[in-house]
Amino acid sequence: MTQLDTVILPIAGNGSRMRPATDAIAKELLPIYDTPLLQFALEEAVDAGARRIVLVTRDDKPGIPEYIDKLRARPGGLLDGVEVVFADQPEPLGLGHAVLCARGDALPGAVGVILPDDLILGAPALAEMCGVYDPASMSCLIAAQKVDPAEVGSYGIFDPEGAESLSGLLPARGLIEKPAPEDAPSHYAAVGRYILSDAIWDVLEQTRPGAGDEIQLTDAIAALGGISGFRFSGCRFDCGNKEGWFAATERFRRTKFEAEAMAAE
Numbered sequence: 001m002t003q004l005d006t007v008i009l010p011i012a013g014n015g016s017r018m019r020p021a022t023d024a025i026a027k028e029l030l031p032i033y034d035t036p037l038l039q040f041a042l043e044e045a046v047d048a049g050a051r052r053i054v055l056v057t058r059d060d061k062p063g064i065p066e067y068i069d070k071l072r073a074r075p076g077g078l079l080d081g082v083e084v085v086f087a088d089q090p091e092p093l094g095l096g097h098a099v100l101c102a103r104g105d106a107l108p109g110a111v112g113v114i115l116p117d118d119l120i121l122g123a124p125a126l127a128e129m130c131g132v133y134d135p136a137s138m139s140c141l142i143a144a145q146k147v148d149p150a151e152v153g154s155y156g157i158f159d160p161e162g163a164e165s166l167s168g169l170l171p172a173r174g175l176i177e178k179p180a181p182e183d184a185p186s187h188y189a190a191v192g193r194y195i196l197s198d199a200i201w202d203v204l205e206q207t208r209p210g211a212g213d214e215i216q217l218t219d220a221i222a223a224l225g226g227i228s229g230f231r232f233s234g235c236r237f238d239c240g241n242k243e244g245w246f247a248a249t250e251r252f253r254r255t256k257f258e259a260e261a262m263a264a265e
Contacts, residue, residue, distance in 0.1 A: 002130045003049035004195065006105075007112040009041050010056045010098035011064065012089040017241045026063050028116050030245065033253040036067065037239055041116040042078060047124040048112055052083045054102040059088065094214025099196075100204040108198065110135060113217075115192025118143075119248050121255065122234030125193050129230050132167055133195045139226030140200070143193035144170055145236055149181050155189035156218035158229050170229035174222045177211045188229055190218060191236055200224055 015027030022030075028038035045053050057064055065086070071079045089101045099113060110133070112126050125143055133141045144158060157179055161171040175190060176183070194217070203220045210216040221227060237248035 002110065002133045002135065002195070004045075004112040004126070004130060005049070005051045005107040005109055006054060006102075007045035007048060007050040007052075007114060007126070008054045008056060008099055008102045008106070009038075009045070009114050009116055010089070010095060011038070011116060012056055012058045012061065012092065012098060013117075013240075014092075015240070018245065026061055027240070029063050029067060030239075031249075032119065032239070032245070033249050033256065035252070037116055037119065038064070038067065039071075039078070040119055041114045042071070044114055044120075044124045044126050045112065046078060046082060048126040048130050050082060050112070052085065052105070052107055054085050054087050054105045056087045056089050056098045056101050058090065092214075094209070094212070094216055096204055096207055096215035096217040096220050099217055100201070100215070103201050103204075106198075106201075110195055110197050111200075113192075113194040113196065117238065117240035118192030119237045119239045120193070120232060120234040121237070121248065121251055123232070125232040125234055126195075128232055129193060129195055132169060132230060135197060137226070138195075138228050139197045139224050140221045141195040141228050141230055142175075142190045142221070143232050144188045144229030145191045145231075146187050147189045149184070149187055152181055152184040152187060152189065153178050155191070156216075157184050157186060158188040158190065158227075159185040160188065160229075164231060168231035168233075170231065172227040172229055174225075174227060175218045177216050177218045190229070193232070194221075196221070197224075197226070 015022035156175045158172045207220040238244035
């Protein structure tokens with residue numbers, strides 16, 4: 001099993017789809033029932049073996065450093081033995097740019113990337129990916145989810161090289177960023193978990209703005225090659241919008257109540 005010494009969490013966004021709540025609190029601190037969204041991502045990073053977590057944020061993002069300080073202050077807690085560092089993304093220039101902002105803080109070797117907005121309940125997805133990542137044959141391993149054909153224009157879409165394996169691996173020739181439905185090579189979408197070889201850094205440095213005039217991580221991944229998707233076992237919720245956040249809260253609340261009821265029997 002691959003251990004990821006560095007896991008990057010890009011959290012510099014404004015959370016505009018969650019306003020007015022995000023006018024008062026960072027989106028990543030909004031609670032999923034009783035747990036801040038950011039905590040799920042931190043737990044997942046630790047489960048994947050992270051020794052260093054890099055939070056890519058901006059100076060005026062409210063509340064994040066204070067929350068991290070509270071977690072650090074708990075003896076034997078979640079962040080015991082894990083270094084958390086902050087990298088600044090001064091301008092919203094895209095996910096590829098956000099990841100590149102972490103380059104100076106990344107430890108040697110492959111890195112993990114978690115998008116906290118993409119909450120995956122169930123088995124820790126990045127740890128699952130570490131179990132199948134093969135650095136000898138893969139440069140990039142990306143969480144994959146089958147989406148409705150009408151939704152492909154909202155995602156990077158895999159161009160599969162073969163059928164999905166029994167272990168959930170999906171070899172791919174490349175990724176197409178936000179294609180029109182009639183141009184999509186599949187209905188497999190890249191969602192917010194990545195394992196990237198350290199060769200990605202030089203490729204990102206050379207990546208020019210693409211869709212939305214932003215530096216797209218999918219463009220850099222496509223240029224690097226060695227791409228595989230992975231069909232994770234958990235259930236994903238897009239907590240960057242209100243409906244996804246509400247659905248995640250309901251699912252987590254139900255799961256937690258069921259676990260507490262079983263423990264009490």
